[in-house]
Amino acid sequence: MGYVERVLEELEKKNPGQPEFLEAVTGVLNSLKPVIEAHPEYEKAALLERLVEPERQIMFKVPWVDDNGQVHVNRGFRVQFNSAIGPYKGGLRFHPSVNLSIIKFLGFEQIFKNSLTTLPIGGAKGGSDFDPQGKSDAEVMRFCQSFMTELYRHIGPDVDVPAGDIGVGGREIGYLYGQYKRITNSWNNGVLTGKGMTFGGSLIRPEATGFGCVYYGDEVLKHFNESYEGKTIVMSGYGNVAWGIAQKATEYGAKVVTISGRDGYVYDANGINTKEKWDFLVEIRTKNEVKLKDYAEKFGAEFHPGEKPWGKVKADIAFPSATQNEIDEADAKALIESGVKYVFEGANMPTTPGAQKVFREAQVVESPAKASNAGGVAVSALEMAQNSMRYNWTAEEVDNKLKTIMKDIVANSVAAAKKYNLGYDLIAGGNIAGFEKVAEAMMAQGLY
Ligand SMILES: NC(=O)C1=CN([C@@H]2O[C@H](COP(=O)(O)OP(=O)(O)OC[C@H]3O[C@@H](n4cnc5c(N)ncnc54)[C@H](OP(=O)(O)O)[C@@H]3O)[C@@H](O)[C@H]2O)C=CC1
Ligand SMILES: O=C(O)CCC(=O)C(=O)O
Numbered sequence: 268m269g270y271v272e273r274v275l276e277e278l279e280k281k282n283p284g285q286p287e288f289l290e291a292v293t294g295v296l297n298s299l300k301p302v303i304e305a306h307p308e309y310e311k312a313a314l315l316e317r318l319v320e321p322e323r324q325i326m327f328k329v330p331w332v333d334d335n336g337q338v339h340v341n342r343g344f345r346v347q348f349n350s351a352i353g354p355y356k357g358g359l360r361f362h363p364s365v366n367l368s369i370i371k372f373l374g375f376e377q378i379f380k381n382s383l384t385t386l387p388i389g390g391a392k393g394g395s396d397f398d399p400q401g402k403s404d405a406e407v408m409r410f411c412q413s414f415m416t417e418l419y420r421h422i423g424p425d426v427d428v429p430a431g432d433i434g435v436g437g438r439e440i441g442y443l444y445g446q447y448k449r450i451t452n453s454w455n456n457g458v459l460t461g462k463g464m465t466f467g468g469s470l471i472r473p474e475a476t477g478f479g480c481v482y483y484g485d486e487v488l489k490h491f492n493e494s495y496e497g498k499t500i501v502m503s504g505y506g507n508v509a510w511g512i513a514q515k516a517t518e519y520g521a522k523v524v525t526i527s528g529r530d531g532y533v534y535d536a537n538g539i540n541t542k543e544k545w546d547f548l549v550e551i552r553t554k555n556e557v558k559l560k561d562y563a564e565k566f567g568a569e570f571h572p573g574e575k576p577w578g579k580v581k582a583d584i585a586f587p588s589a590t591q592n593e594i595d596e597a598d599a600k601a602l603i604e605s606g607v608k609y610v611f612e613g614a615n616m617p618t619t620p621g622a623q624k625v626f627r628e629a630q631v632v633e634s635p636a637k638a639s640n641a642g643g644v645a646v647s648a649l650e651m652a653q654n655s656m657r658y659n660w661t662a663e664e665v666d667n668k669l670k671t672i673m674k675d676i677v678a679n680s681v682a683a684a685k686k687y688n689l690g691y692d693l694i695a696g697g698n699i700a701g702f703e704k705v706a707e708a709m710m711a712q713g714l715y
Contacts, residue, residue, distance in 0.1 A: 270303055271296045274315045285368035287591060291375050291616055292319050294623075298695040299702055301687040306706070314706060317715075321374060323347040326367070327417040329395055331410040334403055343414050345393035347427055348374035351708035354425050355391035356381055356644060358432030361410075361439065363398045370394055372591070373432070376615055377644070379701030380637035383676050386648040391427055393418070399434050401555055411442035419447050424456035424655075430647050431461045433590065436507055436552065437473065441466075457654035460647035469650035470662040472643075475669055477511015477613065479642015480586065481519060482673035483634060484611040487693070490681075491632070496520035501582040501607070503527040503575065504589035505548045505559065508613040508640065512586050513539045513548070525576035527589060528559050532576040535568035578605045588613030596621035603629045612636035623694070638676050638697035645672045676700075 268276070275293055282288055296315065303309055325345045332338050344367060347355040357377040360370070370392050378390030395414060399407050422429060431440055440461045447458055454467075462468035471478070481495075488494055498521045502509055505526040513523045522538040526548065539545070544566060550557045563570035577585070577594060578601020585607050587593055593614065594602070599622035602610070610626060610633040612618070617636065618626070626633045646669055653659055660668075676697070683703065684696030709715075 269300070270310045270315065271300055274319065277316070278319055282368075282371075285371060287368045287372040287616070288375065290620065291372040294616075294620065295375070295379065295698050295702070298698040301689070302699055302702065302706075305687075308710070309706065312710060312714075314709060317709065318349065318378075318705070319375070321346045321348045321371065322350060324367070324371075325421055329397065329410065329413050329417070331406070331413045333406050341395050341397040341410070343393070343395045343417060344370045345418060345421055345427070345429070346370050346374040346391060347421070348390040348392070349378040349705065350389035351705050351712060352382055353387035353389045355427035356388035356430075356647065357391040357393070358430045358644075359435045359439075359443075360392070360394035360432040361397045361399050361434035362394070363396055365394045365396045369591070373615055376637050378705060379698060380641045381644055381648075382701040382704045383638055383679070383697060384641050384645040384648060384672055385675060386645060388428075388644065388648050391429070392432070393429055394432065394435070397434075399439065404438070407439060408442045411439055412446040415443045415446035416450065418443075419450050422447075422458060424458055424651070428647070428651060429459055430644070431507065433506070437461065437463055438553065457651065460650040462650070467650070467654050469646055469653055469665055470660070471665040471669060472646045472650055473507065474511040474514065475646035476508045476640050476643030477513070477588075478515045478666070479645065479669055479673045480508070480512055480588075480611055480613045480639050481515035482642065482670050483639040483677055484584065484609065485519065486674055486677040487609065487611070487632060487634065490691070494520070495584075498522070498583040499524055499581065500584045500586055501525045501576050501580060501602075501605075502586040502588055502613075503532070503577075503593055503617075504587075504614065505562075506552050506588075508643070509586075509588040510545060510548045512588060512613055514545055516586075521584070523586075524580060524582070526559070526562070527576050530559060531570060531572040531574055532579075533559055533563050533568050533570050534576070534580060535562075535566060537566075537568075578602050581606050583607060584609045584611065586611050586613050587617035589617070590614055591616040592619050594618045594622045596625055598622060599625035603631060607631065610634065611639050613640050615640065632691075633694060635694045635697040637701060638680055638693065641676055642669050642673055645669060
């Protein structure tokens with residue numbers, strides 16, 4: 268049994284009931300095998316064992332009161348996974364499915380994603396099983412205040428800098444940051460990223476993950492002498508990530524025809540291609556009374572309740588942008604039959620290992636989420652830089668930096684795969700390029 272297999276076996280024993288975490292680690296470690304073989308010193312230094320164990324895992328209770336005076340208790344998490352290359356950095360997810368396995372998988376992925384950005388940020392993730400959907404603003408505020416009343420002692424501009432993820436957008440970040448400031452009596456270099464533009468937020472951060480994903484795809488398409496012009500895109504989600512993808516892909520000449528949520532998907536044959544439609548996505552996300560089916564009614568599109576968008580319409584490119592494991596083997600086969608040749612991942616780990624195998628065998632080009640959705644955290648790091656400088660860059664300046672970062676991520680991933688004779692393998696290349704920097708930093712910093 269090789270080093271990687273032994274580490275995976277031990278990991279499985281130590282982490283029962285954490286399928287998402289095991290899935291993420293297995294995917295990464297298997298693709299690192301050529302690197303591990305080339306570096307026998309890693310085994311002696313137990314580098315992989317140290318890499319898969321979070322530096323710190325914090326779990327706490329979050330009591331809050333609803334509008335009727337009823338008290339509820341949710342569970343809060345922050346997993347500070349790896350600080351080898353910078354302060355812990357990663358989003359907070361508020362969603363009923365949140366548990367330790369999901370936060371650990373996201374935190375583990377974040378280590379390599381943050382490394383790929385080339386910026387000095389370590390990996391972390393946090394969140395709660397609180398569901399902001401259906402809650403009033405006042406309830407969301409009280410929950411955020413209670414959550415931060417514990418979290419504040421574990422974060423700081425040089426320690427850990429949280430941001431948003433599913434269920435945590437500008438509103439939640441505002442409430443969390445307000446409570447942080449109240450408790451600490453300090454602006455503390457912004458502490459959270461994704462803040463509002465009037466209190467330290469960076470221009471382009473709301474769009475960054477989606478824009479970055481489209482920029483990443485553009486580089487890949489160029490490699491195959493193709494472009495977005497005239498292509499049809501199927502996409503899941505309608506949130507922060509999907510919103511940015513719809514805008515930028517439209518600007519690049521493609522037509523995005525689907526959005527989706529927990530309750531089904533919408534097919535808009537005319538394309539999700541106007542400011543009015545993009546603004547409506549924000550309304551679905553932020554207003555309890557507006558739902559996906561209202562989009563269909565308002566814009567003359569089709570709503571398909573209870574269904575996923577995969578393989579239902581002819582398309583060239585898929586951007587899964589909702590949640591983990593949302594494309595399984597059957598979905599992958601359906602996507603291939605519908606004509607899809609490229610899958611650019613907006614969501615974290617949206618394809619199951621079985622789906623990845625199907626894509627690989629059919630020579631569908633797939634990006635790993637940690638590379639193609641790194642634009643969000645990259646602009647978060649630019650927000651940290653602007654906050655430290657007490658200065659704001661223009662939207663154009665931030666967007667240009669984002670484009671360069673995404674271009675470099677593709678180039679570095681391709682080069683890493685080439686170095687190990689793996690061909691044009693964006694998944695292995697992304698994992699290897701992200702890992703190499705972290706491994707070097709861990710080896711240089713001694714045992715910790
Ligand atoms: N925000 C960011 O900057 C970044 C986000 N990501 C990843 O992108 C993905 C989307 O995040 P984001 O756009 O920020 O989140 P949002 O909360 O803004 O949107 C989430 C979207 O996903 C859908 N969704 C959530 N859970 C499910 C589910 N179980 N089944 C089907 N649809 C679901 C939501 O629909 P509904 O409301 O109906 O559930 C909604 O459309 C996540 O994987 C996140 O980790 C990655 C990098 C950065
Ligand atoms: O902006 C950030 O710090 C984190 C974004 C995020 O959660 C992610 O990249 O998955």
